[in-house]
Amino acid sequence: MSNTLHFFTPSNLTAPKQYLPKASYNRWFPVTSLSPKLISIKASTSADPNSSTTSPQVLISDNGTGAGEILSFTPQEYDTPPSQSFLSDSSSIDVDAVTEVELKENGFRSTRRTKMVCTIGPATCGFEELEALAVGGMNVARINMCHGTREWHKRVIERVRRLNEEKGFAVAIMMDTEGSEIHMGDLGGASSAKAEDGEIWTFSVRAFDLPRPERTINVNYDGFAEDVKVGDELLVDGGMVRFDVIEKIGPDVKCRCTDPGLMLPRANLTFWRDGSLVRERNAMLPTISSKVNSFQKSILTLTLEELQFGHFFALGVESSLINRACRVNSDKSVEGPMNDWLDIDYGIAEGVDFIAISFVKSAEVINHLKSYIAARSRDSDIAVIAKIESIDSLKNLEEIIQASDGAMVARGDLGAQIPLEQVPSAQQKIVQICRQLNKPVIVASQLLESMIEYPTPTRAEVADVSEAVRQRADALMLSGESAMGQYPDKALAVLRSVSVRIEKWWREEKRYEAMELPAVGSSFSDSISEEICSSAAKMANNLGVDALFVYTKTGHMASLLSRCRPDCPIFAFTSTKSVRRRLNLQWGLIPFRVSFSDDMESNLNKTFSLLKARGMIKSGDLVIAVSDMLQSIQVMNVP
Ligand SMILES: Nc1ncnc2c1ncn2[C@@H]1O[C@H](COP(=O)(O)OP(=O)(O)O)[C@@H](O)[C@H]1O
Ligand SMILES: C=C(OP(=O)(O)O)C(=O)O
Ligand SMILES: [K+]
Ligand SMILES: [Mg+2]
Structure with a gap:
């Protein structure tokens, strides 16, 4: 009936x-x-x-x-x-x-109602490992263009596709762009570098021959030595290791370690002056108007926003020309924003399902990217996910989320840009706005960080996962836990069991507060x-x-x-x-x-x-x- x-x-x-x-x-x-x-x-x-x-x-x-x-x-x-x-x-x-x-x-x-995103890295890139993740409930495989080569990522994409074809899964692929943050080089293949208290290290924009000179770190941003000042504080990975800037010698910046620790390849760098973050490099770069005349030479230093399709379209510069200008350079000498555009072209060509944009500052960049994708791939429907991980993205939160097809609470970098104690309220707000605007939201970074090394999570991590589930985020994301940790499957199993348990508990208790859902359509x-x-x-x-x-x-x-x-x-x-x-x-x-x-x-x-x-x-x-x-x-x- x-x-x-x-x-x-x-x-x-x-x-x-x-x-x-x-x-x-x-x-x-x-x-x-x-x-x-x-x-x-x-x-x-x-x-x-x-x-x-x-x-x-x-x-x-x-x-x-x-x-x-x-x-x-x-x-x-x-x-x-x-x-x-x-x-x-x-x-x-x-x-x-x-x-x-x-x-x-x-x-x-x-x-389970809460979805799971797994970052794929050396620990999980093989077909069998990917299959184990899919069996464990991975809904989306994330590839981070910050690491690995395009060929490496291509093989991962092919394996996920094969898994879907052969086993009936619907694992989506999310390509995450490198973004415009300043980060260290890849440590010449070493898995980490240890800085001790009081040691003097050199951060430099020069390229070094291998092996990497002792206590020397390469920085990906050419303007680094100019922008940083003696007296600034330099934070690796949002504070995992700290340095004071003590001297500048041409491209070299000498720093004294004040908080010792392990530095990982391509770790993010922020610098602070008088207790405030010195804005990320986008804010420090010249605008397009001053750059466009020496197009070929300068294009590599333009920001993602400056490289928007719309700008170049208006200026009569085709994106194919941008690509050609860039491909003159070998892949790895092209850094940051230019890499993002090459990666975006790559993502479109590979037909990924989601493109996550790092360090989004305004809705405009999302709108341009969306028209770029629409013009380039008429019949594909790649969704654009805005990563909220900077002060600017918090300022323009609603308009960014409105323009996007979804958002990620990228707590790693966010926690390096705002005081840590403000991250939980930012998370709650982002999750809430996404729900109101009907956009899927992913809570990411350090959910089960200790499981990179240990087979069981800390109680605090379980509480953090529970809170994201209780907030009814669409998805939870594993980063290092699945990319390079020792227990990717166990970490996924923890996400799964905590999600199922908390969802059930709250359903039974009928404790979900009613949320006003405003009209979203026109x-x-x-x-x-x-x-x-x-x-x-x-x-x-x-x-x-x-x-x-x-x-x-x-x-x-x-x-x-x-x-x-x-x-x-x-x-x-x-x-x-x-x-x-x-x-x-x-x-x-x-x-x-x-x-x-x-x-x-x-x-x-x-x-x-x-x-x-x-x-x-x-x-x-x-x-x-x-x-x-x-x-x-x-x-x-x-x-
Ligand atoms: N494709 C890859 N190749 C090698 N290592 C990777 C790759 N993807 C991720 N990793 C490793 O996993 C760690 C966590 O991944 P993720 O959170 O995506 O990057 P990040 O630490 O740069 O924010 C990275 O720092 C890196 O060590
Ligand atoms: C997810 C994040 O971005 P990425 O891993 O690319 O730095 C983050 O910063 O939390
Ligand atoms: K990234
Ligand atoms: Mg980030």
């Missing part, structure tokens, strides 16, 4: 207020009368006990919460031949075997979609339904539902692989790829049958369905 709430609206309606549609509460089709013959399920999708395909196996622990948790799950155990399970034809559904097992074994309610049709989603989410909570179903072509309706943070999971059905991957970053969404039509009756029929055949739903489950084709809310039991 199904009940439907329909909102009949002309599709191109532009909204005089008195034209509000009358909601009519109709009885819709009785689902039980639908003929199962309508759907042809692929033979391979049926649960055939005699099939040679191994059925997925997991070790389940009842961790005292009633919600079983997947403890271990090896690739061999869930393996299914690609030719059988993940064909993208009209009669199949794309879902990875891990999600499938989770739904089957643990039920809808205990699925058209009347948008407003209807928003109202439908918030009503559907509310109904789902009040009726205690098992799942929300959303049929969405662009992913927009799914994101509107996710924004409401309902108690039940959201099954998001979409017809393209790229939208499915993109939705994988958003809170509470379980994205499936399935082809569907404008006819909701047949869509529901088809998905019920496909999901039932795979054991992911069963007769009697209570579902609320919405779609962006037909503005309606349907409540029904699975036949």
Whole structure:
């Protein structure tokens, strides 16, 4: 039996207020009368006990919460031949075997809502390691262009793609730009350098021959020796090691170590004068007007904002010329902002799902990047994530987030730019604004930092993860823990179990404070979609339904539902692989790829049958369905 709430609206309606549609509460089709013959399920999708395909196996622990948790799950155990399970034809559904097992074994309610982003580095770049992360619940693989070569990153991208193709995962790829911060060189291949109290070190913009001279650090920014002053304090990695600037000799800056410690390759550098941060180098560089005449020579020192497509377009300089000018230089001599543009071109060419922009200062740079991407890749939909990690980004927070497709609370650099005790409130504010503006938000950096070295987290780290989950951020991110730590899988397992536990606890306690969700769309049709989603989410909570179903072509309706943070999971059905991957970053969404039509009756029929055949739903489950084709809310039991 199904009940439907329909909102009949002309599709191109532009909204005089008195034209509000009358909601009519109709009885819709009785689902039980639908003929199962309508759907042809692929033979391979049926649960055939005699099939040679191994059925997925997991070790389940009842961790005292009633919600079983997947403890271990090896690739061999869930393996299914690609030719059988993940064909993208009209009669199949794309879902990875891990999600499938989770739904089957643990039920809808205990699925994890908070998504997980893993930075891929030397510890996790192999196919098997990537697969282990995907099995462990990685939703997005992040590659940081600050490290490694483009060839190295390309191999990672190819492996993630293969994983998706062969195993049915929808792991999205996020490319993170290097950004314009000042950082040290790569230490000539050494894994770290130790500075002792009172030692004199040289920070220099000169290039050195290998081996690196003793107590010498290369700096990536040519203007460094000019900008820094004797008496400034130099912080490595936001204060992990501190120096006082004692002397400047041409390109060399002599510094005395005041807080000893380990310096890691390409660690970030900030300098402070009279207790305040000296602004990052963007602020110190000449503007484009003074640079454009000596274009070829000067382009390497322009900032990301100065290099915006719009500026060059207006100046009649094509981006291909920018590229040519840069490629004259070998890859690694091109630093900072220019590298960002080459990386952005690379990301577009590789078809990554997200580009995260480091050290965003204004909405303008995001807008330009978005038009650049749109002009360069007409049919791709790369989402742009603004990393909030500078004082300027905090000043222009709302407009930056509004212009972006999502944001990252990049606490590493943020904590080097504002007092540490201000980072938690900044995080809370960023998460809240993102939710209000309907943009996914990632909380990043040092979540489980100690797990780089140890197999178990500190209590304080668990509390930090819990807080981000409680704030209902869309996603949590691992950095060094997964890139170069000793326990990437264990770190991911901690994120997973803490997320599931905290989500469940807060749901049961019904302690989530109501958040006012302002209208985000501009058209009347948008407003209807928003109202439908918030009503559907509310109904789902009040009726205690098992799942929300959303049929969405662009992913927009799914994101509107996710924004409401309902108690039940959201099954998001979409017809393209790229939208499915993109939705994988958003809170509470379980994205499936399935082809569907404008006819909701047949869509529901088809998905019920496909999901039932795979054991992911069963007769009697209570579902609320919405779609962006037909503005309606349907409540029904699975036949
Ligand atoms: N592609 C890579 N190649 C080598 N090392 C990497 C790579 N990506 C990340 N790492 C290592 O993991 C650490 C943490 O990654 P991340 O947080 O992304 O970078 P950062 O420390 O520069 O902010 C880096 O400092 C670096 O040591
Ligand atoms: C995520 C961050 O950026 P990156 O790792 O690129 O420095 C950060 O600063 O917290
Ligand atoms: K970066
Ligand atoms: Mg950063």
